[in-house]
Amino acid sequence: MSESPQKYIYYSIAASVITMILKTWAWYLTASVGLLSDALETLVNLSAALFALATLTKALKPADDNHAYGHGKAEYFSSGAEGMLILIAAVGIVYASVERFMSPEVPQNLGAGLGIALLSSVVNFATAKIMLKGAAVHDSITLEADAKHLLTDVWTSIGLVAGLGVMLFTPPSWAFIDPAIAMIMGGNIVFTGFSLIKKSFSGLMDNALPHEELLVIDTAIRTCGGEDILYHGLRTRKAGSHRFIDFHLLLPGDSTITDSHHLCTEIENCIKSDLKNCHVTIHVEPKEDVASYDCEETGGLCGSMVRLKASFGDKD
Incomplete structure (x- = not known):
């Protein structure tokens, strides 16, 4: 710019x-x-x-x-x-x-x-x-x-x-x-x-990004990883013009590090193409491991919650 x-x-x-x-x-x-x-x-x-x-x-x-x-x-x-x-x-x-x-x-x-x-x-x-x-x-x-x-x-x-x-x-x-x-x-x-x-x-106070932007993130994840891909712990905030996004992505346990990295990079690029000034951090977990489903400890949103919030709007 x-x-x-x-x-x-x-x-x-x-x-x-x-x-x-x-x-x-x-x-x-x-x-x-x-x-x-x-x-x-x-x-x-x-x-x-x-x-x-x-x-x-x-x-x-x-x-x-x-x-x-x-x-x-x-x-x-x-x-x-x-x-x-x-x-x-x-x-x-x-x-x-x-x-x-x-x-x-x-x-x-x-x-x-x-x-x-x-x-x-x-x-x-x-x-x-x-x-x-x-x-x-x-x-x-x-x-x-x-x-x-x-x-x-x-x-x-x-x-x-x-x-x-x-x-x-x-x-x-x-x-x-x-x-x-x-x-x-x-x-x-x-x-x-x-x-x-x-x-x-x-x-x-680090309020989350607006729902329309959360839906953009959700769409990017599903476009790159498939409609059935699982993720949770989506946490977002904005500082000035910069957006900070991090979440946990659940992938098959037999995925190679290289394949996981390529998918994460693709998701990051997809998000950044629709939202300006994004800093994206993705933590990959094996979806077969019970310990990966630590939504309550991690906090943030999962995919279904993003879709639900986008449908009904902000009720806070």
């Missing part, structure tokens, strides 16, 4: 700087607490992008003696920290909104301010779409989290513009609309922050 995923973070940093300038200008013109909340969220965007750049740089480092499985988990710290920054911004927004409720004030130059806010949304939307494509190419949770954060900014800004736009046609007594919209934006931002933290926590 020739391009580096880091270049997409630079796009995010540039977009955050541009939109922060635009939204701060809009707030300066209008004195709207709603537009202030929008500007504060953009400051969080910039902080999150800078943190994402640092963690992504760390995650891209190759495995070494002290990190035999690589540095991919660093990406989860980025999405978790971004979620925390979003929550901090939400607290500031709610605080400013409460103050404005106590002392209502009609925003000034609202038309110009809203136009500037919409322009900043266009910048964020274009950047987010580019980053989502990069996230798909590089399978990066950091890029995905940052892109979704920018999209959240877009939708909240559009909602803000729509809400404040009503004030262009209402009397001064409707000044409460401004802080009310800011409070709603704060609630939406809190939801986004908790979602990112939850996803980060799941990655750090």
